[in-house]
Amino acid sequence: MNYRHAFHAGNYADVFKHVLLLQLLRALQRKEKGFLYLDTHAGSGTYDLLVASAPVPSRVDRRPEWPDGIGRLWQAMGLPPALEDYVGLVREFARHRGVAGEQPRFYPGSPWIAALVSRPQDRLMFWEQQPAEAAVLRDDFARRRRTAVECGDGYGALRAALPPAERRALVLIDPPLEDQGEFDAILAALREGMRRFPSGVYAVWHPVTERASGEAFRAALREAMRQPTVWAELAVTADPQVRMKGCGLLVINPPWGFAEQLPPVLTVLAERLAIDAGATSRWAWLVPEH
Numbered sequence: 281m282n283y284r285h286a287f288h289a290g291n292y293a294d295v296f297k298h299v300l301l302l303q304l305l306r307a308l309q310r311k312e313k314g315f316l317y318l319d320t321h322a323g324s325g326t327y328d329l330l331v332a333s334a335p336v337p338s339r340v341d342r343r344p345e346w347p348d349g350i351g352r353l354w355q356a357m358g359l360p361p362a363l364e365d366y367v368g369l370v371r372e373f374a375r376h377r378g379v380a381g382e383q384p385r386f387y388p389g390s391p392w393i394a395a396l397v398s399r400p401q402d403r404l405m406f407w408e409q410q411p412a413e414a415a416v417l418r419d420d421f422a423r424r425r426r427t428a429v430e431c432g433d434g435y436g437a438l439r440a441a442l443p444p445a446e447r448r449a450l451v452l453i454d455p456p457l458e459d460q461g462e463f464d465a466i467l468a469a470l471r472e473g474m475r476r477f478p479s480g481v482y483a484v485w486h487p488v489t490e491r492a493s494g495e496a497f498r499a500a501l502r503e504a505m506r507q508p509t510v511w512a513e514l515a516v517t518a519d520p521q522v523r524m525k526g527c528g529l530l531v532i533n534p535p536w537g538f539a540e541q542l543p544p545v546l547t548v549l550a551e552r553l554a555i556d557a558g559a560t561s562r563w564a565w566l567v568p569e570h
């Protein structure tokens with residue numbers, strides 16, 4: 281596997297995913313009772329955007345991605361509350377590392393987004409397959425209560441961790457999706473999750489490329505799921521030359537109020553993160569609420 285999230289950290293796809301992840305966490309925290317946050321493909325949790333911008337001799341055409349992601353929002357004014365919340369959290373993360381300047385420097389991955397807002401009654405579990413990335417997580421979270429890091433196959437995490445003792449969980453499935461076969465692995469994992477813990481909230485990120493619009497995946501999911509499922513998508517361009525034009529997030533059992541917040545957030549994300557006039561956003565119930 282060649283995937284290194286550091287190259288992509290803070291790009292538009294991370295912004296989209298982390299804004300919605302934060303909204304999911306906030307929505308679950310409207311209830312006092314704690315929950316398990318399970319991150320099946322956690323990454324290292326911390327990204328230095330200076331490193332992400334460093335030139336790679338073998339890829340002279342590669343440009344850093346964060347300037348068209350978090351870079352567009354860092355100093356932005358007049359954002360809707362969900363985006364203010366997210367930018368505020370990214371700034372808080374940077375301050376923890378002693379840097380908060382005019383440019384973003386350190387960017388939090390999904391484990392830190394969850395950790396920064398988690399309450400004493402919430403529990404965190406991070407799975408990551410690459411030993412070097414998992415080692416960073418272990419170092420950062422070694423002394424944190426109610427937090428576990430596992431180095432291994434995140435799809436197995438659903439079997440290992442569900443159902444949770446708390447009877448409440450948010451599961452983020454955020455794989456690199458470098459090959460199409462991975463959609464089958466996600467479906468199998470979701471089936472396992474549904475069997476073990478049908479009332480959990482499951483969020484699945486996927487890219488939108490010329491070859492894979494995500495439509496076949498959504499159709500398979502619609503077929504397989506009985507639980508209410510909402511889907512949101514952001515496209516930053518319609519240019520066929522751009523490999524990843526956008527991305528989507530599917531949320532099974534979305535918490536109350538989550539779907540209703542999507543339209544203004546998605547509209548502003550499409551405006552602020554657009555590469556060209558082809559940028560759009562949309563959302564829909566894949567399986568409607570009963």
Ligand SMILES: C[S@@+](CC[C@H](N)C(=O)[O-])C[C@H]1O[C@@H](n2cnc3c(N)ncnc32)[C@H](O)[C@@H]1O
Nearest residue numbers: 285321322323389390408409410433434454456
């Ligand atoms: C898109 S990145 C995760 C980013 C992270 N969720 C975030 O939002 O900051 C995908 C990660 O999955 C890891 N990975 C790939 N296959 C895996 C597997 N089967 N189980 C667990 N982790 C895996 C990769 O090493 C990579 O760090």
